Amino acid sequence: MEFRNYCAKINEMTARVRMAENGAQLVSRLEGRQSLRDIEPNIFPVDCGPGQGDVVEFHGLEGTGKTETLYHLITRCIMPVQSGGLEVAVVFVDTDYHFDMLRLVSVLEGRLAEDSKEGDCSENEPEERVRSCLRRLSVVHCNSSVQLLLTLHYLENTFSSQASLCLLVIDSISSFYWVDRFNGGESTVCQEANLRKCAELLDRLRRNYGIVIFATTHAIMRNYGSDSGVSEVPGSSSSSRRWRLADSATDFDKPYLCKAWQRIVTHRMLFTKSHVSKQVFSTACTSIMTKGVKRCSFHVMEGGIKFVCDK
Amino acid sequence: MNHLGVMVILREGICPGINEEFIKALQSEDIKTVEDFVSCNPEELAQKCSLSYKALVAVRRLLLAQYTAFPVSGADLYEELLSSTAILSTGNPSLDKLLDSGLYTGEITELTGSPGSGKTQVCFSVAVNISHQLKQTVFYIDTKSGMCANRLLQMLQTKTPNMEEQMEALQKIKVFRVFDVFSLLACLQHLRSNGLQKASVGGGSVKALMVDSVSAVLSSLLGGKQNEGMSLLIQVAGELKMIAKDFNIAILVTNHVTRDGNGHLKAGLGQSWSHVPRTRVLLQRVEDAETSSLRTATLTKSSRQACHLVEEFDLCHWSEERRTSISGKRKLEERSKP
Numbered sequence: 001m002e003f004r005n006y007c008a009k010i011n012e013m014t015a016r017v018r019m020a021e022n023g024a025q026l027v028s029r030l031e032g033r034q035s036l037r038d039i040e041p042n043i044f045p046v047d048c049g050p051g052q053g054d055v056v057e058f059h060g061l062e063g064t065g066k067t068e069t070l071y072h073l074i075t076r077c078i079m080p081v082q083s084g085g086l087e088v089a090v091v092f093v094d095t096d097y098h099f100d101m102l103r104l105v106s107v108l109e110g111r112l113a114e115d116s117k118e119g120d121c122s123e124n125e126p127e128e129r130v131r132s133c134l135r136r137l138s139v140v141h142c143n144s145s146v147q148l149l150l151t152l153h154y155l156e157n158t159f160s161s162q163a164s165l166c167l168l169v170i171d172s173i174s175s176f177y178w179v180d181r182f183n184g185g186e187s188t189v190c191q192e193a194n195l196r197k198c199a200e201l202l203d204r205l206r207r208n209y210g211i212v213i214f215a216t217t218h219a220i221m222r223n224y225g226s227d228s229g230v231s232e233v234p235g236s237s238s239s240s241r242r243w244r245l246a247d248s249a250t251d252f253d254k255p256y257l258c259k260a261w262q263r264i265v266t267h268r269m270l271f272t273k274s275h276v277s278k279q280v281f282s283t284a285c286t287s288i289m290t291k292g293v294k295r296c297s298f299h300v301m302e303g304g305i306k307f308v309c310d311k
Numbered sequence: 312m313n314h315l316g317v318m319v320i321l322r323e324g325i326c327p328g329i330n331e332e333f334i335k336a337l338q339s340e341d342i343k344t345v346e347d348f349v350s351c352n353p354e355e356l357a358q359k360c361s362l363s364y365k366a367l368v369a370v371r372r373l374l375l376a377q378y379t380a381f382p383v384s385g386a387d388l389y390e391e392l393l394s395s396t397a398i399l400s401t402g403n404p405s406l407d408k409l410l411d412s413g414l415y416t417g418e419i420t421e422l423t424g425s426p427g428s429g430k431t432q433v434c435f436s437v438a439v440n441i442s443h444q445l446k447q448t449v450f451y452i453d454t455k456s457g458m459c460a461n462r463l464l465q466m467l468q469t470k471t472p473n474m475e476e477q478m479e480a481l482q483k484i485k486v487f488r489v490f491d492v493f494s495l496l497a498c499l500q501h502l503r504s505n506g507l508q509k510a511s512v513g514g515g516s517v518k519a520l521m522v523d524s525v526s527a528v529l530s531s532l533l534g535g536k537q538n539e540g541m542s543l544l545i546q547v548a549g550e551l552k553m554i555a556k557d558f559n560i561a562i563l564v565t566n567h568v569t570r571d572g573n574g575h576l577k578a579g580l581g582q583s584w585s586h587v588p589r590t591r592v593l594l595q596r597v598e599d600a601e602t603s604s605l606r607t608a609t610l611t612k613s614s615r616q617a618c619h620l621v622e623e624f625d626l627c628h629w630s631e632e633r634r635t636s637i638s639g640k641r642k643l644e645e646r647s648k649p
Binding site: 061062063067068078091092096097098100101102103104105130131132133134135136137138139140141142143146147149150151153154155158175176178179181182183194197201218219220275279300 | 319345346349350374375376378379380381382383384385386388389392396538539541542544545546548549552553555556573581582583585586587589612614615617618
C-alpha cells in the first residue's frame with residue numbers, strides 16, 4: 001500500500017518535471033529582473049522606489065499629469081544606459097486608446113537630445129536612436145475586461161521568456177469599470193469578477209517573475225462627506241482608510257475598484273493640479289512599506305516633466 | 312470579438328478541438344466561459360475531468376491566440392503613425408494655432424461652450440473647409456437638428472462662385488440624423504463595420520467625423536443610480552475612439568458646459584467623459600464686442616501645447632487671421648471690415 005503511494009508520488013513529481021520550464025525560462029526566473037528602484041527618486045519615497053514585484057497605482061482626476069508621468073518613467077526605462085536610462089523592456093497595455101505615441105516620442109527625443117549634449121555625439125542619427133529605444137517598448141490595445149484578462153494570460157509567456165522585460169504598464173485599469181458594472185447585473189461579485197481575476201493574475205505574475213506594475217486609475221467617484229483624514233464613507237474598508245489618512249483631502253479620491261486589486265497595490269500616487277498656479281502639478285506618494293507621504297511638484301514642458309521639488 | 316465585455320461562452324466549434332464532450336466535461340467542473348477555462352491550471356483540470364492534458368493545453372493555446380490582443384513593437388507603431396497621421400486644417404488660422412496646426416487624425420477633439428457660443432457654426436466652417444479646400448469626405452452626425460444645408464451653401468458661396476465646385480463640396484458632407492443614444496451607437500457601429508470605406512464620395516477618403524452634439528444624447532442618461540447610462544457613455548466613447556484609430560479619422564465632438572464648485576466653466580458629461588477627448592477647446596462670446604460674431608477659443612486640454620492659450624476669431628470671417636489677442640481692444644476697433 002505504501003509502495004503504491006510512493007510510486008504515485010514519484011509519478012506526480014516526474015510529471016511536474018515534464019511540464020517544467022525550458023532553459024531560458026529557468027534562467028530568466030532565477031536571474032531576477034533588473035531593479036527599478038532608482039527610476040525616479042523625485043516622486044518615490046526615500047529608499048522606497050519600486051522594487052521587484054511592486055505595484056504602483058497612479059490615481060487622479062483627468063488632466064492631472066498621470067499619463068505624462070508614465071511617459072517620463074517609460075522613457076527612463078527604454079533609454080540606453082549611456083543616456084542615463086535603464087535599458088529595460090516595457091509592455092504597455094492601453095485600455096482606452098489613450099496611448100499617444102507622438103507625445104512619447106517628443107519626450108524621448110527631448111531626453112536623448114539633452115543627454116547627447118554632454119556625452120559623445122555617437123554615430124547613430126537621432127532617428128535611429130529613437131527607434132532603438134522604441135524597440136524595447138511593446139504596446140497592446142485591449143477593449144474589454146475579458147480581453148484584458150486573456151491578454152495578460154498570453155503575456156505570461158512573454159514575461160517568462162524575456163528577462164529584460166521588467167515593467168508592465170496598464171493605462172488604465174479602471175476603464176472597464178462602468179461597462180462591467182452594468183454587465184454584471186445586480187451582483188457586485190459578478191460585476192467585479194473579471195477585474196478580480198485580472199488582479200489575481202497580476203499578483204501571480206509579479207510574484208513569479210518579479211516584474212513591476214504601474215497602473216493608472218481614473219478618479220471618478222465622489223467622496224461625499226470626507227474630511228482631511230478620517231473618512232465617514234460607509235462601507236470603506238480598513239485598507240481604504242489607511243490610504244486616505246495619508247492623502248491630502250480631495251473630493252474624488254474614493255477607492256472603487258475591487259478589493260482584490262486594492263490588496264496588491266504597494267505604492268499609491270495621488271495626482272492633483274494646483275488651483276493657485278495653473279501650470280503646477282503635484283504628486284503625493286504613499287507606500288505600505290514606509291510611513292509618511294512623499295510630495296513633489298512638477299511642470300509639464302514640451303520635452304517632458306520638469307520637477308520643482310521641495311524635499 | 313464582442314467588445315462589450317460580456318463573457319465569452321464556450322460553445323462547440325468556437326475553436327478546433329472543442330466538441331460537445333469537451334464542453335460537457337468542462338461544465339461538470341463549472342467552467343462555462345473562455346475566461347474561466349483560461350484561468351484554470353491545465354494540470355489540475357486534466358486530473359479532475361476526463362480530458363487529456365495535451366488536448367487542454369492545445370485548446371488553451373488556440374483560444375488565447377484567437378481572443379487576445381497582440382503586442383506591437385513601439386518602433387513599428389511609430390512608423391505606422393508617421394505614415395498615416397494627417398493634420399486637417401480647420402481653415403481658421405487662430406484656431407489652427409490653438410490646435411497645433413489643426414485636427415489630428417486618430418484623435419478626438421472636443422469643442423465646449425454655452426448655447427450660442429458658436430459650436431455648431433465652427434463645426435460647419437470646419438466641415439466646409441475640409442470638403443472644399445482639402446477635398447475630403449466629412450461625416451456629420453447631427454443630434455440636435457442643427458444641420459442647415461443652406462448655411463453650408465452660404466459658406467461655400469463665399470469661398471467660390473463656381474456652382475459645380477459648391478455642389479461637389481456639399482456632396483462630400485454626409486449627414487446622419489440620430490436622436491438617441493441607441494441610434495447613435497447603431498450608426499457608429501454601422502460606419503465602423505462597413506460604412507466608412509464605401510461611403511467616401513468621389514474617390515477621396517473619409518478623414519473627419521463630427522458629432523454635434525454628444526451631450527444632447529448622453530446627458531439625459533446620467534445622474535441617478537442607473538448604471539446603464541454610464542455604460543452607454545463609455546460604449547459611445549469606445550466606438551468613437553476605435554473609429555478614430557482604426558480608420559485614421561479626426562473626430563470633432565461638441566459638448567455643453569456646466570459650472571464647477573468655484574464657478575468656473577467646465578465641460579459637461581462629468582468625470583468619466585472628460586478622459587475621452589485628447590484636446591479640448593472652450594468657446595466663448597467676446598463681451599462688449601462691436602460685432603456679435605467675435606469669439607474666443609481657450610485651450611483647456613492638450614497633450615501638445617500649454618493649456619489656457621487663448622485665441623480670438625470672427626465666425627463670419629473664418630479664413631482671416633486676427634492679429635490681436637484678447638487684450639488688444641484698440642486694435643479691434645481698427646479692424647472692422649464689411
